[in-house]
Amino acid sequence: MSNLFPTYARWNIEPDTAIGMKIISTAGKEYLDFTSGIGVLNLGHGHESVKMAVMEQLNKYWHVSNMFHSSIQERTAKMLSDASGLGSVFFANSGAEANEAAIKLARKATGKSKIVTCQQSFHGRTFATMAATGQEKIKTGFGPMLECFKYVPFNDNDAMIAAIDGDTAAVMIEIVQGEGGIHVINQTYLDTIQLHCQKHGALLIIDEIQTGIGRTGKPFAFQHYNVQPDIITSAKGLGNGLPIGAMIGREKLAEHFNPGSHGSTFGGNPVSVSAAEAVLKGIFKQGFLKETVHKAEYLKSALANALKDAAEVKEIRGLGMMIGIECEQDVQEFLAELQEEGLLVLSAGPKVLRLLPSLTVTETEIDIAVKKIEKVLAIKQTV
Template identity: 50%
Template sequence: MSYLFPNYKRKELELIKGAKQTLTDQKGQDYLDFTSGIGVMNLGYNDPELNQELLKQSNLLWHTPNLYENHLQEQTAEKLANGKDYISYFCNSGAEANEAAIKLARKATGKSKIITFVNSFHGRTYGAMSATGQDSIHEGFAPLVPDFVYLPFNEIEPLKATIDHHTAAVMLEVIQGEGGVSPADEQWIQAVQSLCHKFGALLIVDEIQTGMGRTGTLYAYEHYKIDPDIFTLAKGLGNGIPVGAMVGKASLATAFGPGSHGSTFGGNKLAMRVAYKVVERINQPIFLQDVQKKGQQLFHGLTQIAENNPIIKEVRGKGLMIGVEVSDQETLNATLEQLEAEGLLTLKAGQNVLRLLPPLTITEEEITKGLAILDKVLNNLVS
């Protein structure tokens, strides 16, 4: 008997330790990790510097309530602003960050209608789930939070027909992660921003999975030459320590005055000490250029495999966030199982997309090793 709710479909293996890009299970089997704990461990496992930062803070204070000043929050928020006029609210997860963004958008604009997109994923709490454009996520939880509208991704005409002066915000991922690793078209994203400006709606970018260097820039929206009113972070922000952030333009500050929103554990000192160091490490030109270079290596290697493999329909993504669409769900499941048996951990996205999210610290040699395993498994599935 398990004393846990069965809401997760768990594998039988248990990962008990890790170092850099390698994980080890309870039987001593090693795996090359192409998951980063679902986009979390951007700096890899058992990082000595992050371990030391956490240890230093654990010997001072774990927690103080948000009734008092917290210089670690201030320092981390300044890092996240990255020289722009942004301010931050800290919480514990991506879903919490998106909840805060939804509340801020409605309170700041005095409007309730929020437009999101089919196959989006924004979390599983009620507001974030209601923002998610997937029926399977909604099933069994009606009634949802009202006034969310779901439109086709990368199509501008439906948005033109729907957005109006009653719209509080348009909320989107610049690369839909859980929905299938589907990048937005740059012209579409820029048109979305223009429509938001025209109708006085806020543009919210969910960077939970794409942020913190994952695509080769600190934030993925930078690829699209836009200026969101609000963006949200989590996953890679704490490299495994639970932390989230809603980042918004300073002009929105008056909508989130005392008593408007809060979190007991949000921005606690342990999380902030680690998050500050994570942002400092990632937001370096040489580091981000290296992510882009390794992303190109992985993408090029996958496209070469795809050229001679009929079960691969498309390779897509940016940086070290790549999806390989295969012929069907059965093929995807077989691919995941065989890759694990060969010592490579990967993820699924959507119904039939193999999702690759290796740590940003992965080496070129490890990418080459991973590609060899992928080539072997995908070719075996053809024969």
């Protein structure tokens, strides 16, 4: 009997140790981890520079509250601001908290309440971010949602134009719908959103919780496109496993988050921020990002070649190290069979296998993973 609420459909695996791309279970089985903690461990398990930064901060202090000045918060905020082209940062504890802050700021800054999001989006599980999410399964059983959200189909220009009006505070969008099936936004859709946000005095919020911090080969995924958001949100890869989120906004928005308007007891915790600073120092180097792009192209090409004759595979899509393999059937059986083969991957909806390897993955590890995926899907092909 467990004393934990059964909120997670847990795998029959308990990690004992983890390093780099590998997890060793308490049963002694070794797994190649292409989940990276659901897109969190962009530098892999047990990365030395992150570990050293955390240990150094632990030996100084690990909490004093946000009543005190913090040089480490200032340094890390500057790195995020410089990389994003935005001016002000609020540190939270998670992606949902970062999105919650973005929703609050957009409503306060514009004096309006309606926020447009997309069907099949995912923005979190707090009450506001659950309401922002365009998936009914996330909301089932929780009663009436906040009424200020409107949902439109992803990449549907006409629907988006019809949704944005003078009552719209913001549009909140993902560059790649992670939980929604690894669907990538197109430039025309982003152009439409930006144009009509400007026309109606609405803010553009880009949820970079899963796509940010180098995951797509850029500091943030919106930088693959000709667009400049008002607010972006970050978490997951930001702390490489330490709990942290960040809302990053245009400098002019700072006046709307004055003292007392928002806050978090643990937001900007010095241990988590020390991890984030180490992560950004490593990932935001041009050489690192260039190598990430190369390995992402290598992975996608290897998958396309290995699965070109697999009748089970409908499409391989994604951006950078965020790849989905859409299948003809439910993928839960595939997940289990890949685990038997020693490879951990995720799902993104019922029929999509989701690959989120650490950005430090090697070509050799990619080759091993692709062979395992080919083996499992090829078996299904002949059944």
